[in-house]
Amino acid sequence: MRVEVMESKVNKKEAIKHILGKMPLMSRVAQFNSIATDVHLEYIEFKVLSYEVITKEKRNRMFRQSTKSKKIIMLVNTYNGYSQSIDNIPNTSKKYIAKSCIKRSKIKEEEMIEGVKTQIIYFIKDKSKQENLDRISFQGINVIDIKSIYKPYWVADFKGKNILIDA
Secondary structure, rough: EEEEEEEEOOHHHHHHHHHHHOOOOHHHHHOOOOOOEEEEEEEEEEEEEEEEEEEEOOOOOOOOOOOEEEEEEEEOOOOOEEEEEEEEOOOEEEOOOHHEEEEOOOOOOOHOOOOOOOHHHHHHHHHHOOOOOOOOOEEEEEEEEEEEEEEEEEEEEEEOOEEEEEO
C-alpha cells in the first residue's frame, strides 16, 4: 500500500538503547536482565483536518457587521484520539508499506470530525471570554480538507507489554 509517511529519525539500535536507558538498574537486575524483544516498526495513521471557521463580530451598527474567516489545521492521532493545532503540515514522502505494519485506528472518521469541531468551538469561546469579547458569534465551521499521513513508531515487547517509541 502506498501512503504518505513522515520520515523516521531513530534507527532500531537507538530505539533499543532508549528502552534500556529508561529502565531502572534495579529493575533490570531483579528481572534477570530481561530485555525488550521483537522490536519492529509500525505506522500509526494521523489525520490532517483543515477547517474554515467563520465568525461574526456584533457591533452597534445594524448593517455593518464584519465577518471573519480563519483557517485552522488540526493533526489527530487516530489510534488514541489526541489532537493538536498545527501551523504547517509535516513533511512527508510516499512509501510502500505492508498493511500488517499499520495499526488500526480506534476512532471513526465521522466521530473524529465532530469531536474536533466541538473542541475548536470550545477553545474559541473560552479565548473570547478571556479577552472579554462577548460580541463574537459563530456562523459556521466547514471541513476544507482531510488528509491521511502515517507516523512510524518502534514497537517493542517487554514482559508482555507493548512499548511505543517515536521513530
